Amino acid sequence: MRRPARRGTRGDGGARGDRSDRGQVAIEFVGTVPLILLLVAAVWECVLIGYAFSLAGNAADEAARAGAVGRSCEEAAGTHVGSAWNMTVACSETGGVVTARVSLNLPLLYPGLDIGVPIEGEAGSPKEEEE
Numbered sequence: 001m002r003r004p005a006r007r008g009t010r011g012d013g014g015a016r017g018d019r020s021d022r023g024q025v026a027i028e029f030v031g032t033v034p035l036i037l038l039l040v041a042a043v044w045e046c047v048l049i050g051y052a053f054s055l056a057g058n059a060a061d062e063a064a065r066a067g068a069v070g071r072s073c074e075e076a077a078g079t080h081v082g083s084a085w086n087m088t089v090a091c092s093e094t095g096g097v098v099t100a101r102v103s104l105n106l107p108l109l110y111p112g113l114d115i116g117v118p119i120e121g122e123a124g125s126p127k128e129e130e131e
Contacts, residue, residue, distance in 0.1 A: 044109065045108070045109065048109070052085070052104050052106060052107060053119055053121070055080070055081055055121075056081075056103070056104050056119050056120060056121030057102075057123070058080055059078075059087065059089070060077065060100045060101065060121035060122055061100075061123040062077055062079070062080055063076045063100035064091075064099065064100040064123040064124055064125040067091045067093070067100060067125065068098045068125040068128050073091035073100050074089045077100065081104065082111065084111040085107070086104065086114060088103045090103075096126060097124050097127065098124065099122065099124045101120060101122045102121045103119070103120045104118065104119045104120075104121075106118070106119055
């Protein structure tokens, strides 16, 4: 013989359900949102770090190429990097090779707010003589 289902049990389909679970989804949502936001911020910081390395390398390449033909290294590097990155450029020539070193400050969440850790790019180009 089968017993009738009790009120409030699974399969009952009662209108109210168990009152001890009320608000549980809201509490879990409030608890996980900061963790999700922290994860998104960490991923964004990794993207910015990668972009900063790319910018530093490209700016160093451009500065070395400009220095190889007698133009200003600093000006060539500055055209490829915005002012918010706090860039410093050092160019030198040794043995017929122009070397450029570009240093950017590591951004924290957006360029302009940095933590003082330098990201460097270095490039060299042979000195070109005029004919």
